[in-house]
Amino acid sequence: MSASTGRLLALIRTLGETTRAELASTAGLARSTVATQLGQLLSDDLITEGGTAQSTGGRPATLIRFNESAGVVLVADLGATHSRLAVCDFGATPLITEPIEMDIGIGPDAALDRLGEVWERLLAATGKTAADVRGIGLGVPGPVEFAAGRAVHPPIMPGWDGFEIGTELTRRYGVPGLVDNDVNIMALGERSAMIDAPNDMVFVKVGTGIGSGLILGGRIHRGATGTAGDIGHVQIATDGTPCRCGNVGCLEAAAGGAALARELTAAGLDASQSRDVVDLVRSGERFAIHAVRRAGRVIGEALASIVNLLNPTLIVVGGDLAGAGEQLIAGIREVIYQRSTALATHVLEIRTSKLGDHAGVVGAAMMALDRILDPAAVDAALERSG
């Protein structure tokens, strides 16, 4: 696909449903150019034509829609021990999804073998075949050099350092293989599900640890070495609990799911991981509610500085602990509105993830689809990150 045809397709994906006249005027292209490019997209089966738009007088215009059934992408959102796999259509909608237990420490070859087995089964269940697969999207729990599709010194992914994951996926499947940090794809997924997507948003994942994905100026901000968004080890004003990173006072050590589970266990409650903490909150356990509310305030302390610094429109809280809902968000809101400047918060919205467990796979699909369907935009992103 040429860059200009890619741009037209990107426009059709954004508009959802459109007409030749609207495309020509919105894209600023001659009707004849639009006709040529639509011909190409029709023959590639990437759009469909049919039905008519409400007439404004004159001949009714035929509607053009993006064909979300044109193919599928295989995606996975990998965690240290829990992962989620999916087959998504070209609208990034999961056709089928499955959580699996896998220790990411088995290394890239064994892990990609395992993903391959599950994807094959999921693909068969959707009635699609390998010929329908047009791309692969993967999120991993560590920093990624995006242009190279390579994990870089990932602290919790033994055996993956420097492994060219994207290249290996492309070698195995013969289609583009895209890889990014797990929280970045969650941010992308959450944003793709919004009608009126904000240019500047922060996605905060509160799971075993704490991380964030930044969308700034409409694009994922990855930073110099792919570690941007790493807020788990920012210092907050606490009693100085030691963190696994070797420092004291880290956000993650005070308010992450692992820290909360330890705190509740020490209080005699049954909580070995962050999901147990959420279950206790949901069951009305007062000590658990108190602990999650306090964690929200501690997270709010870190986010208050981020709000002043980045002035986002939206903060989305996801990850396991977001399952605690308003108890966590209330604490976060309380401190952000107390600590951030009024100027920075007057258009700010703070809420939990709408996609929940599926944010990662939807985002991984969007990442792969953007590469397949809008190569010019991705080339620009690679240039920036290069």
Next chain:
Amino acid sequence: MSASTGRLLALIRTLGETTRAELASTAGLARSTVATQLGQLLSDDLITEGGTAQSTGGRPATLIRFNESAGVVLVADLGATHSRLAVCDFGATPLITEPIEMDIGIGPDAALDRLGEVWERLLAATGKTAADVRGIGLGVPGPVEFAAGRAVHPPIMPGWDGFEIGTELTRRYGVPGLVDNDVNIMALGERSAMIDAPNDMVFVKVGTGIGSGLILGGRIHRGATGTAGDIGHVQIATDGTPCRCGNVGCLEAAAGGAALARELTAAGLDASQSRDVVDLVRSGERFAIHAVRRAGRVIGEALASIVNLLNPTLIVVGGDLAGAGEQLIAGIREVIYQRSTALATHVLEIRTSKLGDHAGVVGAAMMALDRILDPAAVDAALERSG
């Protein structure tokens, strides 16, 4: 100028000195297209042709250079009480510059009148005329809605709230008038003076107060309402000194120039403002050195979180207090390397501003020049900030 001619000119500005062959291959354009666009740029006097490139066999190629003398821009970096004005050439180099004392609280009309008088005098001193002025660039000490060229709820600019500064400048001078926050233009100025400009950098201004300008993905990040970079009121772990914003524990209240001047005055030293603090440090006053070093550590604490969050390549420290040089930077470095993750700091450079007092006017000139000479890039920026 058409968008594509603008892109070619942007390329020539970046390359400094080039040839028709290099332009065609770098821009991916046909030689005939390059010839047409260069003809336009030559007739607009925006480039010069002359001299020859080192031959690689065959006919020696004629060198093409951006014509930095094609015109001038009038610029000003406004502070609450101290401002700096300049006339800059098309290379953003100040031809003449002058600091003035002006209370910004006199309001926009009186302030712009005053700027006009000084600019007129400076312009005459350079031997240029009003016909040479092609744009105006202004930095102001408060949040700006960039697309509208309007100050938005600026806390220390009484009378300017909602005033359409850019529109008024354009009305007065008949050329594009661009306005941004003062620290944003300092960041832009500092970056424009680098040979190998980083995509991700943080400019920290430590003056009376403390602020920052963020360049992310090669562009200024302004945020939802133009307040991005406002780090003066992030909370740091201190004794809880009350801040003018009404909170306690703000960075600015603990480590800004005004706070340091108060601290030294209380100790019996003669320091009414941040420049006095720098003078005392330079004179070897041990209590002042100790106070500035401590302020550096406090600023480092806030920056350590920002390094984890944004993973920049470079932190530049400017503003009056940067005049204290290594005493301030040493404290900043100490805490960043202690508190940020190793992954986030392994390519990080931390240094003082190379442009010093001139960063603002150079950046204001770059902002105006980008608008005049590269309209497509500016349109893209406006679209993002809209």
